[in-house]
Amino acid sequence: MDLFADAIATEDPVGFWLGVAIAAAAGAWLVHRGLRAFWGLRLIVDTPTARIRSAPQGYVELQGLAAPLREPLRARLTGKPCVWYQWQVEEYQSSSSARRSGRWVTRDRGDAGRPFLIDDGTGQAEVLPANARLHLRSRDRWQGPRPDQPDRGQQNPITAFFRRHRRYRMTEARVHDGEPVYVLGGFETPRRGVREREALTRTLLARWKRDPERMQAFDRDGDGEVDLAEWDRARAKAARLAERAEAKLSADPPRPRIVATSEPTQPFLVSTEDEATLLTKLRLRAFGGTALGALLGVGAAAAVLARLGA
Known part of the structure; x- marks a missing residue:
């Protein structure tokens, strides 16, 4: 304990207070994420699974198999068949002061732009997961000297010369036909009048x-x-x-859909992981994030008290 107090007392003031601020901010962020995961965990456990044919209007939990709205799609980057996809292309930009440091900058992103269907055997509902919290098993990420796109065609030699040192990172997530889907969101049936x-x-x-x-x-x-x-x-x-x-x-009765609600306490969740796997991940995030955040906060407070008492 004396060694800890001595180290705190002799630490450079600027570095000390900067470190305390970073630790406190990281702790607060982790606690926030952990509590958010706790709330999602409680909702999943407390919300019973409804059947599409008899589901009430409002916040519900659905489980079924994914199906295409019309014909199956081809994912934007990989060209793999699916019913929905989301993609992102990032470019690595080196820092002007140091070539070894840099950051990834998003250059392009998007999704399928249309919903897919969830079928639980009693009926079908439309799901548009663009604004949902996604937990998708089918997710690919890779890097290359150019952004991979299905229609990239023949590369111009001049363009290839200037881009030979560029680095791109591509990410693509997909929902496949017949894949089990778990959805938590607002259930509504459009009415015409x-x-x-x-x-x-x-x-x-x-x-x-x-x-x-x-x-x-x-x-x-x-x-x-x-x-x-x-x-x-x-x-x-x-x-x-x-x-x-x-x-x-x-x-022809309108097809129901499940969408995001206007209530911040009712998250819109779409997952192709089964409920047990999803609950395990949320428990780890909730308990681990909260514990680590609290530990960082206590450590930062202890460091400040030791500094002030030195």
Whole structure:
């Protein structure tokens, strides 16, 4: 203990207080992450698994198999077949003061841009995981002298010369067809009604305004202009067409979807790891992060007390 106090007392003031600040900040961040993991752990344990056919509207837990919304996709970087993917390309930038130090800078990123389906045997629901906390088993990361893209084609020799010393890091995560999926989020079933019918009516009228032949057909008296009475007939026709279209859509029940809620205490979680594996990871993050953060905080406080008492 005396050695610790002596070392603290003789430490350079700038280095000491900088180290204490870094330790305290790291401890606070780890505790925050640990408590956040505790909250996610509690939600997963306390939220029962619902069935899509009978799931209530609101915050639910679903488990099923992934399926494509339409046709299967090809991942952007690897070209592997999947139902959803997310990718990122980073470039390594060396520091101007030291070539051996630098940082990775994101150059491009994106995802499939459309949802996939989760099927639990009783029904299907759409999942768009772009804004979710992802725990995906299928994740690849690699480095190379150029960003790998399916459509990169033949590389220009001049471009290759100037890029020969560049380093890129590519990351791609995927959800595959038939892969087990665990989802925690807001369950909702879109409803169509008067608002959708009125929106379709306005869309039809706006499209007809840009069609000279259609507008000429509405000009019954042939004076070259569509008066109020003629436009009222056009509006009535658009309303009838919109009502027929909505009737056809209503005959086919809309597919439910699971999305992020507006409540910060209800995280949107999408995982292709089974629930047991996910719970194990969250327990390690919760207990390990909280314990390590608390240890750093106590160490920083002890160092400050030793310094002030020296």
